Amino acid sequence: MIQFTYEQKSSIGLQYILERLNPSSPYGEERVRKLRPYAREEIEFLQRDLDNLEKIRMQFGHTDLVPRMNSLKRIFMRMKDVRPALKKAGQMCLNDIEFFELKNFLICCEQAGSIWNGFCGLTGVTGLQYEDTTEALNLLDPDLRRIPTFVLSDRYSETLAQIRAEKREAEKQMAAAADQNDYEQWKQKRHGIVLLEENEEQKIREYLTQSLIPFLDRISHNAAVTGEIDLLFEKVSASHWGTVVKPTILMDAPRRLTLEQAGNPWVASFLKERGQEFTPISISLEEGAGAITGANMGGKSVALKTITLNVMLALCGFFVYAEQAEIPMFDDVLMVSEELQSVKQGLSSFGAEIVQMQHVAETVEQGFCFVVLDEFARGTNPEEGAALVRAVIRYLNTKKVIALLVTHFDHVAEYARVHYQVAGLRDMDVEQVGHEIQSAGREKGVAVIARHMNYGLFRVEQDLDCPKDAFRICRLLGLTQEIMDYLD
Amino acid sequence: MSILLDLIRNYESVSFIGMCKNAGKTTTMNRIIRELHQEQITFAATTVGRDGESSDLVTNTVKPGIFIYRDAIIATAADLLKHCDITKEILDTTGIYTPMGQIIMLRALSDGFVQLAGPSITTQLADVSKEFRTCGVEKILIDGALGRKSLCTRKVSESTILCTGASYHKSMAKVIGDTAYTCELLQLPEAEEELQPILDEAGEHKYIPLMDPEARAWVDKSSDKLTPETIWHQGRHPVPEKILVQGGLTDAMVRPLLQSNARMAGKKLVVRDGSRILLSADMYEKLRIRGLSFEVMESIRLLAITVNPFSAYGFHFDKHEFREKMSAAVSVPVVDVRDL
Numbered sequence: 001m002i003q004f005t006y007e008q009k010s011s012i013g014l015q016y017i018l019e020r021l022n023p024s025s026p027y028g029e030e031r032v033r034k035l036r037p038y039a040r041e042e043i044e045f046l047q048r049d050l051d052n053l054e055k056i057r058m059q060f061g062h063t064d065l066v067p068r069m070n071s072l073k074r075i076f077m078r079m080k081d082v083r084p085a086l087k088k089a090g091q092m093c094l095n096d097i098e099f100f101e102l103k104n105f106l107i108c109c110e111q112a113g114s115i116w117n118g119f120c121g122l123t124g125v126t127g128l129q130y131e132d133t134t135e136a137l138n139l140l141d142p143d144l145r146r147i148p149t150f151v152l153s154d155r156y157s158e159t160l161a162q163i164r165a166e167k168r169e170a171e172k173q174m175a176a177a178a179d180q181n182d183y184e185q186w187k188q189k190r191h192g193i194v195l196l197e198e199n200e201e202q203k204i205r206e207y208l209t210q211s212l213i214p215f216l217d218r219i220s221h222n223a224a225v226t227g228e229i230d231l232l233f234e235k236v237s238a239s240h241w242g243t244v245v246k247p248t249i250l251m252d253a254p255r256r257l258t259l260e261q262a263g264n265p266w267v268a269s270f271l272k273e274r275g276q277e278f279t280p281i282s283i284s285l286e287e288g289a290g291a292i293t294g295a296n297m298g299g300k301s302v303a304l305k306t307i308t309l310n311v312m313l314a315l316c317g318f319f320v321y322a323e324q325a326e327i328p329m330f331d332d333v334l335m336v337s338e339e340l341q342s343v344k345q346g347l348s349s350f351g352a353e354i355v356q357m358q359h360v361a362e363t364v365e366q367g368f369c370f371v372v373l374d375e376f377a378r379g380t381n382p383e384e385g386a387a388l389v390r391a392v393i394r395y396l397n398t399k400k401v402i403a404l405l406v407t408h409f410d411h412v413a414e415y416a417r418v419h420y421q422v423a424g425l426r427d428m429d430v431e432q433v434g435h436e437i438q439s440a441g442r443e444k445g446v447a448v449i450a451r452h453m454n455y456g457l458f459r460v461e462q463d464l465d466c467p468k469d470a471f472r473i474c475r476l477l478g479l480t481q482e483i484m485d486y487l488d
Numbered sequence: 489m490s491i492l493l494d495l496i497r498n499y500e501s502v503s504f505i506g507m508c509k510n511a512g513k514t515t516t517m518n519r520i521i522r523e524l525h526q527e528q529i530t531f532a533a534t535t536v537g538r539d540g541e542s543s544d545l546v547t548n549t550v551k552p553g554i555f556i557y558r559d560a561i562i563a564t565a566a567d568l569l570k571h572c573d574i575t576k577e578i579l580d581t582t583g584i585y586t587p588m589g590q591i592i593m594l595r596a597l598s599d600g601f602v603q604l605a606g607p608s609i610t611t612q613l614a615d616v617s618k619e620f621r622t623c624g625v626e627k628i629l630i631d632g633a634l635g636r637k638s639l640c641t642r643k644v645s646e647s648t649i650l651c652t653g654a655s656y657h658k659s660m661a662k663v664i665g666d667t668a669y670t671c672e673l674l675q676l677p678e679a680e681e682e683l684q685p686i687l688d689e690a691g692e693h694k695y696i697p698l699m700d701p702e703a704r705a706w707v708d709k710s711s712d713k714l715t716p717e718t719i720w721h722q723g724r725h726p727v728p729e730k731i732l733v734q735g736g737l738t739d740a741m742v743r744p745l746l747q748s749n750a751r752m753a754g755k756k757l758v759v760r761d762g763s764r765i766l767l768s769a770d771m772y773e774k775l776r777i778r779g780l781s782f783e784v785m786e787s788i789r790l791l792a793i794t795v796n797p798f799s800a801y802g803f804h805f806d807k808h809e810f811r812e813k814m815s816a817a818v819s820v821p822v823v824d825v826r827d828l
Contacts, residue, residue, distance in 0.1 A: 080581060095569075096569070096576065096578050097566055097569070097578060097581060097590075097592060099578075100578040100580075100581065101581065149577050149578060149579050149580075149595070150577070150578045151575075151576065151577040151578070151597065164575060164598065167575070167598055168598060171598065171599040171600075174599075175599075191573075194573045194600075197575070
């Protein structure tokens with residue numbers, strides 16, 4: 001089962017997307033809150049989600065589509081959360097507030113059901129159906145008026161009707177009382193009647209609770225269906241936040257991960273603030289370990305995260321941000337990264353990485369995994385670090401995984417099955433950039449360099465060395481000549 | 489029929505503030521409810537506590553029971569439903585939570601006694617009032633908080649009735665003095681100028697001088713901290729007639745002003761509403777003697793004062809004397825709660 005922490009979701013840009021989802025019902029809200037990738041045995045639900053998304057998108061031109069979706073969302077917004085009441089009904093008598101919530105929910109289901117059927121007819125969406133709960137609703141609405149308020153009506157019991165008539169009489173007498181004494185007498189009498197009324201009302205509550213028990217499953221089902229439809233509509237919204245494609249989910253073979261022109265709405269949003277565009281990346285990975293190398297600030301990490309984001313989205317039943325996507329049905333997705341631990345620099349963060357690596361080693365024995373490592377062993381000395389990364393690559397090449405490592409160590413990528421690089425400053429006009437930094441001011445130097453970086457991902461020969469852009473960056477940022485002079 | 493009904497006729501909402509417990513607030517409310525019922529005027533009722541005070545939430549928001557009539561609408565906490573002996577129709581759950589459960593909207597299908605507990609935050613109260621209006625009621629009654637720091641803002645209600653009595657203090661002079669001061673704060677005149685846009689741009693500045701009849705704001709971006717005494721310093725030109733104050737005004741804040749030689753005669757301090765003036769009666773009076781007056785951005789209409797000459801602690805005032813002296817000290821009608 002794939003479980004990502006909040007930090008992991010944030011770092012890849014998944015949290016950004018989740019926070020922008022705006023479900024209308026309490027059931028949809030929970031579906032979003034507890035969103036997780038589908039497991040292998042749930043492939044038919046994953047496929048159903050993607051197929052349904054496709055069917056809805058195909059009808060975008062139809063004038064009725066959006067109004068119908070909005071009608072449903074408006075009904076969803078009125079729905080109360082009846083799950084606590086459903087749970088309670090199995091064991092205890094429900095109170096008036098819970099009956100109110102159930103009645104309200106069932107009226108909403110009735111209205112939603114007919115609109116949803118029309119919607120399915122229009123789009124061909126399958127696999128989600130409201131069950132008929134009319135009988136349950138009629139129990140709570142004996143007048144059949146479908147007004148969303150609730151009262152323990154006289155209709156439920158002759159006795160109750162009589163008691164209430166007596167109560168009204170007593171109240172009339174209280175109002176017409178000649179003196180305080182008279183008033184107090186009638187008040188006393190009324191109090192006795194109030195106790196009888198409460199007694200009778202409680203009997204009716206017990207009767208209603210019992211009578212609802214055969215319908216609890218159906219009501220629960222409708223709550224779940226509402227959550228699914230709500231989430232489906234939000235997935236439709238999310239598909240407007242970039243160029244999207246329906247991912248092809250590969251079940252067992254081939255073991256291949258392909259993304260063409262992949263995007264990341266989160267990164268794109270803050271690049272936009274700086275007046276920049278996100279550079280889409282393309283990658284194709286086979287079984288074994290792949291490596292991404294490249295300059296500092298070159299976007300290696302962002303590339304890794306963008307790939308991970310789209311894998312997660314696909315496995316959760318979303319369209320991915322890309323022009324083409326082939327995603328295998330992974331049993332697990334594992335991220336190893338220093339920054340995911342909130343620890344200080346030094347041995348402790350390295351230690352945390354090793355612990356994560358050990359977890360990877362255990363998990364890859366249990367299924368087909370996607371493993372990403374962001375600058376593994378960065379925090380330790382380069383000699384040992386590089387050796388460790390080489391060892392990890394060679395190890396992962398023997399396992400049933402697709403792995404992707406970002407590293408800046410030399411002589412490491414040659415062991416990987418494939419080698420990608422970010423272009424970085426390769427094509428940069430150094431003089432021009434130098435001038436720009438001078439006029440913009442030293443503090444803006446990093447931003448200027450960022451603008452001139454080529455963030456594209458390019459396939460290269462395995463044994464190609466890492467680009468040496470660090471010195472160039474130092475020069476551009478104006479690191480004091482005294483230090484630069486000592487550089488060879 | 490009491491004059492109270494006449495007084496509230498023109499206002500959609502009215503709140504009841506007590507200077508203390510046992511001031512007669514419940515009696516007053518019950519009387520008004522009875523009269524509304526007799527005139528067949530539909531109404532809704534709830535309570536409000538003190539903004540942001542979490543420690544006293546329970547004691548401040550549960551009020552003694554009131555008697556309502558058929559077709560009235562109330563908003564109260566879920567836990568108190570069992571203490572309402574009306575036949576109930578549940579109209580809605582509000583999603584507003586209190587320590588006593590969610591606030592529920594009910595319609596009374598019979599007469600009966602109810603216990604009210606409402607939100608303690610004014611923005612939530614505005615939501616409840618909004619829902620009341622969708623039910624089509626003609627009047628909204630809010631059982632308000634206790635004491636001088638009560639919520640006398642228009643966000644709570646358009647008008648208010650202040651309830652006071654011997655339970656406040658054993659000295660009649662003190663009861664009258666403090667009540668008169670509270671009335672003064674509740675009746676501060678509304679500033680003519682459109683001040684919200686100025687506040688929106690004011691940022692963190694506490695004191696905002698208002699320059700001329702058009703009230704163009706003059707926000708000094710210099711690092712000098714602007715205070716009333718520096719703004720109205722003798723010999724400083726030009727001199728703004730009014731200063732807008734953000735937040736509350738305490739004794740400590742105005743002491744430097746009193747001690748300075750600033751010319752205050754004819755000048756005004758403008759606050760959002762009367763509840764922001766946290767000055768002692770003494771300090772307030774001293775400022776007034778120097779010629780300073782106050783205005784508010786949002787005024788609330790004080791309709792009347794009810795007085796209860798009987799103290800819950802066993803003694804009582806002479807009711808005629810109490811009423812006469814109170815009437816002399818305030819400018820609104822004074823009603824003896826026992827005459828209701």
